[in-house]
Amino acid sequence: MATAPQADWDPYASGCPSREVLDRIGDKWTVLVLGELAESGAKRYTALRRKLDGVSEKMLTQTLRALERDGLVRRTIHPEIPPRVEYEITELGATLREPLRALKLWSIDHMNEVLAARAVYDRRIGSASHEPGD
Template sequence: MEVTNVDNQLTPVQKKIEKIFSLEDGIGICPVRGILDRIGDKWSFLTIMQLGGAGTLRFSELRARIGDISQRMLTVTLRSLEEDGLIRRVYYPEVPPRVEYSLTPLGESLLERMLDLAEWANSYKREIVRARQQYIAG
């Protein structure tokens, strides 16, 4: 009779985590951290969500939809997302000049994952608020 030691076997979640932190691809973990830092900040998240919902927006339209973001912070966020290939910036040499932003196919694939996270947050917001209140109450 053969016995298998299941205590030392990785669960599917552990396997996924191990793969993410693996150095086998030759690129290493630092790019993963950098990517997660970039897409995990609130301004990038909100920018991608707004572009995903609207399709194409001009700078001023995007800023109005996001709300309390400064012009400088939106500029920095858009440049970073463009650098990562997540958004497309199209410049129209008109008077006055017009610039439009939209998601690239890579950005759209990220949006799908972000929507899952946003739906999770929406589903569990009451539980999270309750937990925060209990934590503050001691």
């Protein structure tokens, strides 16, 4: 259930809840976790960790807890022995499916241009002796 935005929510202002949400959504591991759950459906913790190369247990746990707190991911404990825990994207989290997909496709479509820009920058900075912002 969406509500009308409050006029005083300003993501550029420190401490604003909208800024906190943008920080969460823009986080590297958040993007990858939500993207994976949006594409694959419910997953167990170990399956998510295997899929997200490079994520530590601590970072994945922190990310999943924060996403659950924000209502973007649902954690379900199945009463089995041993207990089985699954994570899935919520209805609210699913509203990010298209924006995340668009970012993923953009990164794939424009990777060659980004790599070329990096090479130009690195050559320029490598030959310069000044600090950024000078």
